[in-house]
Amino acid sequence: MPETPSAARRSERARAAILTATADLIRELPYAKLSIESIASRAGVGKQTIYRWWPSKGAVVLDAMLERYSSPEGLVLPDTGDIRADLRLLLRGAVAELTDPDSEAFLRAMYIEIQQDPEIGRYYRERLLLPQRAALAARLAAGVEAGQVRADLDTEVALDLLLGPIQSRWSLGLDGLTEAYADAVLDAALAHLAP
Known part of the structure; x- marks a missing residue:
């Protein structure tokens, strides 16, 4: 059954909150101390919400990094002729x-x-x-x-x-x-x- 518009908005808000919390925590904590629990707490969601979308801490961190540092058109290098x-x-x-x-x-x-x-x-x-x-x-x-x-x-x-x-x-x-x-x-x- 497809999500209702309000459920889809809640899901997107939760996903954005998780990625933002991850980005904030990765700068604040040594990586060994970063946990799914700390991400969930900062994002205001349950651990099960994170595990619904990501299998591990590393997967969440990678998506948070890609969200922050990659562009939709990908990397395009300049070609000035030089x-x-x-x-x-x-x-x-x-x-x-x-x-x-x-x-x-x-x-x-x-x-x-x-x-x-x-x-x-x-x-x-x-x-x-x-x-x-x-x-x-x-x-x-x-x-x-x-x-x-x-x-x-x-x-x-x-x-x-x-x-x-x-x-x-x-x-x-x-x-x-x-x-x-x-x-x-x-x-x-x-x-x-x-x-």
């Missing part, structure tokens, strides 16, 4: 996001969850990582067509050269994740990518 400028904007944006306390809290939580829950890992890759890599691959392909990137480009290696060092530095908690570091990564990658 591959260096476009990639600089991308890499500096990645550094800014990884060092922003709000987004970093979500990303650290996901880093934990994808190691422990293969289903969350699959969903995270499908909804976030693979679309990001596809957008960057499309921009690199445009660079090949424009003669700004080598014609024999191995796209997977190029993606890893551009994204890997920043991701590695962040995941290890190393200092120096700055715009200058992003620029150095870009210079090193472009030395390989140039025609």
Whole structure:
């Protein structure tokens, strides 16, 4: 039986409250202390309401992150005709996001969850990582067509050269994740990518 309009509105309000509560709590608590109970309490719903839509804490956190940080049209990289400028904007944006306390809290939580829950890992890759890599691959392909990137480009290696060092530095908690570091990564990658 389909939900009545008022039940649908209540469901959407509850869902929004859960995602908002999750986003607030992820910034306030260490991830290990975040629980379905704390999310339910903050959202003003019962635990069973959360479990009706999500199988685990990680699934709620991932949806709250996607709700906050993804756009309906997906990731579209700029194509100004200058591959260096476009990639600089991308890499500096990645550094800014990884060092922003709000987004970093979500990303650290996901880093934990994808190691422990293969289903969350699959969903995270499908909804976030693979679309990001596809957008960057499309921009690199445009660079090949424009003669700004080598014609024999191995796209997977190029993606890893551009994204890997920043991701590695962040995941290890190393200092120096700055715009200058992003620029150095870009210079090193472009030395390989140039025609």
